[in-house]
Amino acid sequence: MTRRLRPFVALIALVLVLVGGCADDDAPTSAPTTGAGYQAGDGSFTLWTPEERAAPVTLAGESLDGAPVDSADWRGDVVVVNFWYASCPPCRAEAPDLVELAGTFDDVHFLGVNPRDEAGAARAFEERFAVPYPTILDPQAEVVAAMQGVVPLQAMPTTVVLDREGRPAGRVLGRIDPEILSGIIEDTLEETK
Numbered sequence: 001m002t003r004r005l006r007p008f009v010a011l012i013a014l015v016l017v018l019v020g021g022c023a024d025d026d027a028p029t030s031a032p033t034t035g036a037g038y039q040a041g042d043g044s045f046t047l048w049t050p051e052e053r054a055a056p057v058t059l060a061g062e063s064l065d066g067a068p069v070d071s072a073d074w075r076g077d078v079v080v081v082n083f084w085y086a087s088c089p090p091c092r093a094e095a096p097d098l099v100e101l102a103g104t105f106d107d108v109h110f111l112g113v114n115p116r117d118e119a120g121a122a123r124a125f126e127e128r129f130a131v132p133y134p135t136i137l138d139p140q141a142e143v144v145a146a147m148q149g150v151v152p153l154q155a156m157p158t159t160v161v162l163d164r165e166g167r168p169a170g171r172v173l174g175r176i177d178p179e180i181l182s183g184i185i186e187d188t189l190e191e192t193k
Contacts, residue, residue: 078109
């Protein structure tokens with residue numbers, strides 16, 4: 001190997017290690033999305049029984065319109081959290097389904113979390129799809145960090161349903177199937193308060 005190729009090969013190896021380190025060990029693998037700018041999930045879902053659930057999470061930040069958002073204010077209610085960004089094809093594909101579900105479940109809070117976009121791109125996405133719920137811009141990945149172990153850092157989109165205590169009850173990796181997400185929400189709503 002020539003001296004010119006060594007730095008390039010080392011860089012490729014480092015990228016592969018870093019990308020591999022971001023994968024969720026218990027998550028199913030999905031089709032490759034090399035060059036797409038995102039790691040797509042396959043729509044698979046995970047459910048946790050109340051006994052298996054992790055500690056409550058608090059997701060806080062500022063919405064695109066500047067209002068404070070804190071999931072702790074919604075304790076006692078079910079919350080659906082969708083991690084997305086504007087140029088992600090499966091995020092755009094699932095947006096109408098999420099908007100419809102948000103309209104169907106009046107007693108459930110929906111929250112978007114966008115760790116990649118500037119405010120302008122996020123606002124344009126929300127306007128295009130008439131998103132009725134708040135989105136937190138998360139450029140420092142603070143909200144993503146609060147979900148560590150539940151949301152793979154590179155999987156976009158990912159949707160998590162929090163129970164009435166703020167604990168992750170279910171997760172969908174990749175584009176949601178509205179029937180599956182609806183079922184997860186309904187099951188979580190039926191749990192004893």
